Amino acid sequence: MATATTPVAEVCAQAKRAARTLAQLDTATKDSALHAIADALAERSGEICAANERDMEAGRSADIGSALLDRLMLDEARVRSIADAVRDIAALPDPVGEVIGGQRLANGLQVRKVRVPLGVIAVVYEARPNVTIDAAALCVKSGNAIVLRGSATAEHSNAALAQIAAAAASSAGLPDGAISLVAGGGRAELAELATQTESVDLIIPRGGEGLKQALETVATVPVIYAASGNCHVYVDAGADEAKALAIAMNAKTQRPGVCNAAETLLVHADIAPSFIPKVFEDLAQAGVEIRADGRALALARAGGVANGSDPGPTSAPAISRASEEDWATEYLDLTLAVGVVDSVAEAIEHIARYGSGHSEAIVTRDLAAARAFQAGVDAACVYVNASTRFTDGGEFGMGAEIGNSTQKLHARGPIGLRELCTMKYLIEGEGHVRT
Amino acid sequence: MATATTPVAEVCAQAKRAARTLAQLDTATKDSALHAIADALAERSGEICAANERDMEAGRSADIGSALLDRLMLDEARVRSIADAVRDIAALPDPVGEVIGGQRLANGLQVRKVRVPLGVIAVVYEARPNVTIDAAALCVKSGNAIVLRGSATAEHSNAALAQIAAAAASSAGLPDGAISLVAGGGRAELAELATQTESVDLIIPRGGEGLKQALETVATVPVIYAASGNCHVYVDAGADEAKALAIAMNAKTQRPGVCNAAETLLVHADIAPSFIPKVFEDLAQAGVEIRADGRALALARAGGVANGSDPGPTSAPAISRASEEDWATEYLDLTLAVGVVDSVAEAIEHIARYGSGHSEAIVTRDLAAARAFQAGVDAACVYVNASTRFTDGGEFGMGAEIGNSTQKLHARGPIGLRELCTMKYLIEGEGHVRT
Numbered sequence: 001m002a003t004a005t006t007p008v009a010e011v012c013a014q015a016k017r018a019a020r021t022l023a024q025l026d027t028a029t030k031d032s033a034l035h036a037i038a039d040a041l042a043e044r045s046g047e048i049c050a051a052n053e054r055d056m057e058a059g060r061s062a063d064i065g066s067a068l069l070d071r072l073m074l075d076e077a078r079v080r081s082i083a084d085a086v087r088d089i090a091a092l093p094d095p096v097g098e099v100i101g102g103q104r105l106a107n108g109l110q111v112r113k114v115r116v117p118l119g120v121i122a123v124v125y126e127a128r129p130n131v132t133i134d135a136a137a138l139c140v141k142s143g144n145a146i147v148l149r150g151s152a153t154a155e156h157s158n159a160a161l162a163q164i165a166a167a168a169a170s171s172a173g174l175p176d177g178a179i180s181l182v183a184g185g186g187r188a189e190l191a192e193l194a195t196q197t198e199s200v201d202l203i204i205p206r207g208g209e210g211l212k213q214a215l216e217t218v219a220t221v222p223v224i225y226a227a228s229g230n231c232h233v234y235v236d237a238g239a240d241e242a243k244a245l246a247i248a249m250n251a252k253t254q255r256p257g258v259c260n261a262a263e264t265l266l267v268h269a270d271i272a273p274s275f276i277p278k279v280f281e282d283l284a285q286a287g288v289e290i291r292a293d294g295r296a297l298a299l300a301r302a303g304g305v306a307n308g309s310d311p312g313p314t315s316a317p318a319i320s321r322a323s324e325e326d327w328a329t330e331y332l333d334l335t336l337a338v339g340v341v342d343s344v345a346e347a348i349e350h351i352a353r354y355g356s357g358h359s360e361a362i363v364t365r366d367l368a369a370a371r372a373f374q375a376g377v378d379a380a381c382v383y384v385n386a387s388t389r390f391t392d393g394g395e396f397g398m399g400a401e402i403g404n405s406t407q408k409l410h411a412r413g414p415i416g417l418r419e420l421c422t423m424k425y426l427i428e429g430e431g432h433v434r435t
Numbered sequence: 436m437a438t439a440t441t442p443v444a445e446v447c448a449q450a451k452r453a454a455r456t457l458a459q460l461d462t463a464t465k466d467s468a469l470h471a472i473a474d475a476l477a478e479r480s481g482e483i484c485a486a487n488e489r490d491m492e493a494g495r496s497a498d499i500g501s502a503l504l505d506r507l508m509l510d511e512a513r514v515r516s517i518a519d520a521v522r523d524i525a526a527l528p529d530p531v532g533e534v535i536g537g538q539r540l541a542n543g544l545q546v547r548k549v550r551v552p553l554g555v556i557a558v559v560y561e562a563r564p565n566v567t568i569d570a571a572a573l574c575v576k577s578g579n580a581i582v583l584r585g586s587a588t589a590e591h592s593n594a595a596l597a598q599i600a601a602a603a604a605s606s607a608g609l610p611d612g613a614i615s616l617v618a619g620g621g622r623a624e625l626a627e628l629a630t631q632t633e634s635v636d637l638i639i640p641r642g643g644e645g646l647k648q649a650l651e652t653v654a655t656v657p658v659i660y661a662a663s664g665n666c667h668v669y670v671d672a673g674a675d676e677a678k679a680l681a682i683a684m685n686a687k688t689q690r691p692g693v694c695n696a697a698e699t700l701l702v703h704a705d706i707a708p709s710f711i712p713k714v715f716e717d718l719a720q721a722g723v724e725i726r727a728d729g730r731a732l733a734l735a736r737a738g739g740v741a742n743g744s745d746p747g748p749t750s751a752p753a754i755s756r757a758s759e760e761d762w763a764t765e766y767l768d769l770t771l772a773v774g775v776v777d778s779v780a781e782a783i784e785h786i787a788r789y790g791s792g793h794s795e796a797i798v799t800r801d802l803a804a805a806r807a808f809q810a811g812v813d814a815a816c817v818y819v820n821a822s823t824r825f826t827d828g829g830e831f832g833m834g835a836e837i838g839n840s841t842q843k844l845h846a847r848g849p850i851g852l853r854e855l856c857t858m859k860y861l862i863e864g865e866g867h868v869r870t
Contacts, residue, residue, distance in 0.1 A: 020787065020811075024810055103832060105830070105831070105832060109821055109825060111831060197651070201843055201844075216632070220651050222657075222843075224844075243865075243866030246868050247867075250869060254870075352455065363866075374861050376455075376459070378458070378554070378859075379859065380859060380860060381862060382859060382860070383862045384861075384862070384863045384864065385864045385865055385866055386544055386862055386864030386868075387869050390862060390869055391860075395869070397538060397540060408636055409553075409636075409657045409845040410844040412858055413860050422843035424814065424816065424847065425816040425817070425831070426809050426819075427816060427819070427821055428805075428818075428819045428820065428821070429818065429820045429821030430678075430820055431675065431677075431678030431681060431682065431821070432682075432820070432821035432825065433681050433684075433686075433689070433821075434689055434825055434830070435689075
């Protein structure tokens with residue numbers, strides 16, 4: 001494997017050479033490489049945990065906070081589950097070679113549209129070291145070379161994981177350069193990686209808006225942003241209140257730090273007088289801080305769950321008045337913006353204005369409202385009577401994902417093995433010329 | 436329609452508003468708008484030709500050359516054929532709403548993957564004014580708003596065409612902003628258009644490498660480059676010489692100025708002594724200038740079709756020694772680079788080094804060679820025993836195309852109606868929450 005000091009351009013050029021070989025490997029070779037990687041991770045987990053401990057110590061010294069430390073932490077069990085995930089990816093169908101279209105043209109030319117690997121995929125990610133292996137395994141399975149660029153926080157963990165995976169892949173017959181890690185968490189290295197148009201076919205940033213903005217201005221390589229989502233749950237006039245409560249609570253609280261968690265709850269004015277006090281109670285019990293618009297706030301007060309503009313006592317929900325900024329914020333935390341709207345059209349309008357095109361849900365019993373919402377909301381995933389939390393490659397039966405795309409080109413929603421591929425047309429004739 | 440002086444950002448914002456309505460129009464409304472556009476073009480062809488005459492005069496004064504003038508020229512017949520093309524697009528199947536996947540998940544959630552419009556598509560193009568209408572019609576049919584940006588050379592023609600199309604679309608019930616033209620051929624306007632990330636979903640440049648490079652450094656909006664192609668024909672050892680001749684000649688001469696024309700001919704050493712003299716003769720008769728490598732040149736001399744390093748007399752082909760630059764050049768003209776290789780692997784290697792990933796052809800009778808070539812060549816279209824000239828949306832049964840993509844993301848090869856769309860997942864549950 002390229003060492004930590006190999007220049008970015010050289011790492012990418014080697015990845016490109018590897019990609020040409022990888023693209024033509026049969027499924028068995030790729031799968032046995034994946035099993036070799038899983039075995040090596042399990043065998044060398046002590047080494048991985050020791051490297052991780054160095055990052056953890058540095059993190060504790062730098063006081064990065066318990067949430068980040070928990071994301072960073074690796075132990076035997078976590079390494080085992082990383083290895084298991086690699087075996088799961090090996091068990092998925094090979095996307096390469098699938099014939100996804102084709103026909104015999106009137107002139108007799110036979111056309112096949114076949115799925116092929118993209119080539120070299122660069123993945124830029126933040127703290128979680130497991131991404132190193134998840135992303136590498138997805139790229140191996142889909143016949144792509146991968147260039148990883150993790151964060152400085154997980155430097156030693158990522159280096160150990162990538163080195164072990166690359167060595168195992170190499171010993172199982174994969175070309176050198178199939179899996180590489182570029183060191184250096186600086187913006188200069190990021191810019192260098194994002195401009196390797198000769199060798200890198202796609203760059204996938206996994207991180208927040210800061211990373212997105214850093215890339216947007218410099219990237220010349222095609223980018224798929226696996227960005228966070230500003231997701232909404234809209235409770236329609238005649239919704240089943242129990243289902244609406246369950247969906248709103250699940251979308252907000254089941255795992256608040258992920259991109260498919262809800263950030264705003266919109267409630268139809270007809271159901272709001274009854275629904276708002278109930279949902280505020282439940283949110284408060286779950287420790288959710290509420291940023292409500294004027295109407296929601298008034299209804300909460302009328303329902304006795306908010307007393308004035310100050311946060312109430314500990315048992316009552318912490319409620320404050322939502323600012324314009326709240327509607328646009330992805331809290332990724334136990335905070336929820338709540339607004340009252342007068343129609344499904346107004347809910348759609350609100351989502352068009354503030355949503356990030358990730359996952360949006362309506363809770364309704366009305367067929368016309370469901371149709372209008374699904375047609376009118378422009379997002380990767382539009383739910384009727386289900387939580388936004390289902391937007392996930394695993395849940396959708398795609399096996400695994402490298403992220404969730406909120407952009408519209410190439411991949412929208414979960415980025416799985418198929419989305420890591422392109423296609424080519426194979427055309428066969430018998431001396432055909434165009435007239 | 437926005438006037439020529441409306442700022443780019445405002446034009447794009449209006450297009451975005453229009454796109455939300457367009458996305459939900461039924462097929463009949465879009466088709467009748469397309470027929471209204473076709474009718475208006477036919478009725479007002481005098482006006483269009485008069486506007487075109489102003490561009491032609493300016494072009495003649497500026498001495499832009501006969502090829503460019505021919506591309507620019509509109510007459511009654513050409514306007515009629517532009518209108519006919521619009522009717523052809525109306526007759527194509529509507530790509531919007533097509534269910535392209537779906538399943539019922541184990542938990543009972545019903546998932547549909549449905550094709551939907553991208554939103555706002557910007558098309559940047561050079562001289563040909565017919566692109567104004569072709570591109571607009573494809574966008575209307577696929578439910579997208581279009582922002583056109585033509586060249587200064589065709590300013591008056593484009594303005595007349597866009598204005599007539601926009602007015603007809605509007606009178607047929609399409610929202611204002613469905614079809615817009617931004618004036619100003621300057622790089623500043625191009626950069627402004629290419630950075631409207633809030634409103635523009637995709638920018639498609641149709642032009643040469645200069646346009647591509649100009650965009651690459653400034654674009655923050657996703658781009659699909661409909662660039663020219665450096666296409667190859669490789670004649671394998673045991674190829675049928677008559678078919679190889681026909682394919683090489685067709686790929687080079689049938690329409691040399693287009694992106695799927697061949698720019699380099701590679702010939703296997705075993706067949707070269709017999710094939711090179713023949714193909715050089717035919718190329719000479721077709722007025723093709725040849726840039727040959729040392730081996731091809733020697734064989735041509737041995738075969739009596741080249742006498743020394745100078746171009747021969749008028750009846751003999753103009754042959755010169757190929758430079759390194761020739762292999763990388765897309766002549767888009769009656770010029771062909773010719774090289775001799777020792778194997779199909781060497782041909783694949785040459786194409787990997789110099790090809791632009793557009794269209795590549797092998798002429799062979801050998802099944803293993805055909806398989807190796809199709810697997811090893813990384814291009815949008817890989818042909819066996821057929822001319823590269825078939826790479827075309829029309830030829831492929833896609834009806835029409837807005838260009839040919841040589842990039843790997845989202846669209847590769849012809850960009851037709853489907854490629855102007857994205858998809859969304861529609862998920863329906865009965866109160867489903869994630870556990």
